Amino acid sequence: MLGIPQEDRPQIHVWSEAIAKGLGFGKQDPAVAQHLQSFAEYTSQLVANKRVEPSDDLISQLIAIEEEGNRLNEDELISMITLLIFAGHETTSNLIATGSYLLLTHPEQLKKNLNLVPSAVEELLRYNGPATSSGPRYATQDTELDGQLIQKGDVVIPLLKSANRDEQQFTDPKELDIERKIKRHLAFGHGIHMCLGAPLARVEGDVAFTTLLRQLPDIQLSVSQEEIHWHSALSSQGLASLPVKF
Ligand code: HEM
Numbered sequence: 001m002l003g004i005p006q007e008d009r010p011q012i013h014v015w016s017e018a019i020a021k022g023l024g025f026g027k028q029d030p031a032v033a034q035h036l037q038s039f040a041e042y043t044s045q046l047v048a049n050k051r052v053e054p055s056d057d058l059i060s061q062l063i064a065i066e067e068e069g070n071r072l073n074e075d076e077l078i079s080m081i082t083l084l085i086f087a088g089h090e091t092t093s094n095l096i097a098t099g100s101y102l103l104l105t106h107p108e109q110l111k112k113n114l115n116l117v118p119s120a121v122e123e124l125l126r127y128n129g130p131a132t133s134s135g136p137r138y139a140t141q142d143t144e145l146d147g148q149l150i151q152k153g154d155v156v157i158p159l160l161k162s163a164n165r166d167e168q169q170f171t172d173p174k175e176l177d178i179e180r181k182i183k184r185h186l187a188f189g190h191g192i193h194m195c196l197g198a199p200l201a202r203v204e205g206d207v208a209f210t211t212l213l214r215q216l217p218d219i220q221l222s223v224s225q226e227e228i229h230w231h232s233a234l235s236s237q238g239l240a241s242l243p244v245k246f
Pocket of ligand 1: 083084087088089091092095129130131133134135136160187188189190191192193194195196197198200201
């Protein structure tokens with residue numbers, strides 16, 4: 001959809017992973033800054049190439065909008081494209097990896113029928129979604145929350161994972177139940193900055209889990225649960241690797 005050449009994808013994976021691990025509020029890691037810089041340089045070159053040879057993809061369409069004049073300038077274009085490449089990559093990979101891990105470690109859920117996969121995707125997003133916090137927000141008015149005064153103008157960092165386990169919203173929130181009827185959750189954030197790629201991520205999760213479970217019905221972990229390592233940053237979480245046998 002975006003128009004990223006196939007051969008560039010392994011490098012993009014390296015950048016996305018490094019950035020996702022290293023990003024955090026107030027964190028300034030020189031190695032991450034270097035990856036960000038290289039990523040932005042890559043995007044600039046990609047844009048330069050597509051200006052000369054546009055094709056039927058989203059990046060070429062954004063370039064056309066920028067070239068039209070006053071809706072998007074070059075900095076915004078590069079930043080938007082870098083965000084689109086990054087935001088859609090690490091998060092969805094993490095949903096597929098952690099979702100597979102959760103399904104493999106809750107085998108009673110796996111036995112349920114594959115038509116439940118769309119509802120399983122929602123539950124996996126709620127239960128342990130890849131994004132643990134949304135982008136920061138600013139309080140527009142003084143607000144008291146659970147005895148804590150949040151003053152107008154304060155920065156607030158909503159913890160999505162906590163909201164998604166709110167016992168006032170969900171029965172037995174710490175239980176994974178792929179048949180749960182979820183009215184809404186916050187795994188994709190909320191409001192005007194809610195995830196632009198949510199419908200795509202849902203489809204990707206649906207296709208990935210359905211294919212995996214259909215093709216490899218006997219799939220199981222090949223190591224103990226204790227040997228699975230999580231990497232957690234303030235705003236994201238995922239698995240270092242997921243060894244399986246089938
Ligand atoms: C399971 C996969 C994904 C998760 C859990 C996820 C989660 C999020 C979250 C929590 C936000 C911040 C929302 C907020 O601050 O309220 C966000 C923003 C965003 N996401 Fe995703 N995302 C996923 C996949 C994708 C994909 C596939 C794309 C695009 C190809 C994408 C593009 C974006 C963009 C462009 C934004 C910024 C929106 C804005 O600031 O207006 N995401 N995502």
